Amino acid sequence: MITLVKQEIYKLLHKKSTLILTVIQLIIMIGTAILIKSKSNLFDPTSAILDGFGGLMWSLFVLIAAAASIIAMEFQHGTIKELLYRRYYRGQILISKWLTIFLYSLYYYVMTFVVALLLKIALFNSAFKFTAIYANNMSYLKIMFLGFLGSFLTLWLLLSLVFLLANIFKSNGAAITVGIVGYFATNLISGVMFLLMNKWEWLKWNPFNMMNLSTQLLEPTAKTMTLLSTQQMVIGNLVYLVIFLALGYFVFQRRNV
Template sequence: MNTLLWQESFKLLKKKSTYWVSIMLAGIVLGFALLSRLYPKVFPAKMFFTSSFGATTWVVFVMIAACATSLSMEFQYGTIKEIIYQQYSRSTILISKWLIMLVYSLYLYLMTGIAALLGKLLFVNSKFSLTDIGVYTHHQTVLQQWFTNMGSNFVTLWFVLSLVFLFATLFKTSTTAVTVGIVTFFAFNVVSTLMFQLIAKFNWLKWNPFNFMNYANQVQDSTRDALTKLSDTQLLVGSLSYTALFLGIGFLFFRRRNV
C-alpha cells in the first residue's frame, strides 16, 4: 500500500498541471480579494471571504478533473497493466488513488484558505474582522462561518467526487466522469427548484441523492430545511452514506475489471 501511495503521489507531482493549478487558484483567490477592495458593492468582502473568495467552487472543477484523470489516464496510457501486475490487488490500487485524491483535496482547501487569509490581510483587512458576526448566521463569527462553509463544502465536494470515481471505473475515458461531475454539481442548482416542488408533493423523494447536495447550502442558510425536509445532521449523514455507496459501487466494478 505504501508503495502504491508513493507511486500515486509521484505521478501527481510529476504533472505540470498540479503546479499550474495551485498557482492559478492562489491567483484567483487574491484576484477576487482585490476585486472586493475595488468593487465592494459587487463583491462584498465579508461574505466573499467565507467561501475563500470563491475558491471552494474552483476546487470542485479541479478535483473533478483530477479524480477522473487519475483513473482514466491509466487506461488511456495502458499503464493500468503495469500497475495491476505488480503484487497489489485491484482493491488496494483503487483505495490508494482515493487516499491521494483526498490528500490533494485537503491540500487545495488549505492552500486556498491560506491565500484567502493573505488576500484579506493585503486587500480588505480594514473592511471586516474575523471576529465579526457573520453575514447570514447571527450566532457565528466570520471565522467560524468560514470554517463551517469549508467543512460543509468539503462534504459536498466528496459526494460529487464519489460519482466521478464511480463513472471513471465504468468507462475508459475521463470524458464521461468529468461530465457527470460537472453536470451533477452545476446543473443541480438549475433542477433543484423542480426537485423541491416534487419533494413537497412526494415526501419520500427527500431521500434522493441530489437533495443531499443541499447540505452546504443549508448549513449556511438554515431556512432551507423547509425545502429539503431534512435536518442538517440528516443531510450530513446522508451525504456521507451516499458518498460511501457510490465509492463502494465503483470499488466492486473495479475489483472485477478485466484489463
C-alpha cells in the same frame, strides 16, 4: 498500500499541470480580491471572502478532473498492467487512488482557506473582524469554516460518483462532464425538486438534495425546504459516498485490463 499511495503522490507532484493549476488558483483568488477591492461599490467583499475568492469553485473543477484522470489514465496508457504484475491487488490500487485524491483535496481546501484569510487581512482587514457575529449567532470565521466543511463533504459526494463513472467509461471525459454538470444541476433543479419533495416526501433522500448541505450548515432554516435535519444531511452525504465508492470498487474489480 502505503507504497502505492507514495507512488501516486509522486506522479501527481511531478505532473506539470499540478503546479500550473495551483498557480492559476492563486492568480484567480488574488485577481478576484483586487477586483473587489477596486470595485467595492459593486461587489460585496464579505461573501467573496467567505467563498474563498473563487478558490472553492476552481478547486471543484480541478479535483473532479483529477479524480477522473487518476483512474482513466491507467487504462488508457496501459500502466494498470504494470501495477497488477507487481502483485498488487486491484482493491489496493483503487483505494490508493482514493487516498491520493483525498490528500489532494485537503491540500486544495487548506490552501484556499489560508490564502483567503491572508487576502482578507491584506486587503479587507477593516471590513470586519473574524470574531464578530455574522449571522445565526455565528462568527465570520465559524461561518467560513462551516462553508468550507460543507463544500468539502458535498465535493466528495460528487467525487465518489466521478470515481464510479471513471471505472465504467473508458474515457475520463464522461466522468468529468457528469461531475461538473451534477454540481450545477443542483442549483438549476432546486426549485422543482423542492416542489416535488413537498408532494412526495420520500424524494428528500435523493442525492441532489444532499448537495444543499453547505447552505443548511450556514442557514439552519433551510431545513424547511430540504425536509432534513443537518445531521440527516451529513449522514446522507456519507451514505451516498460509501454507496458510490462501493459500486466503483465492484466495477473496478471486474473491469477488463
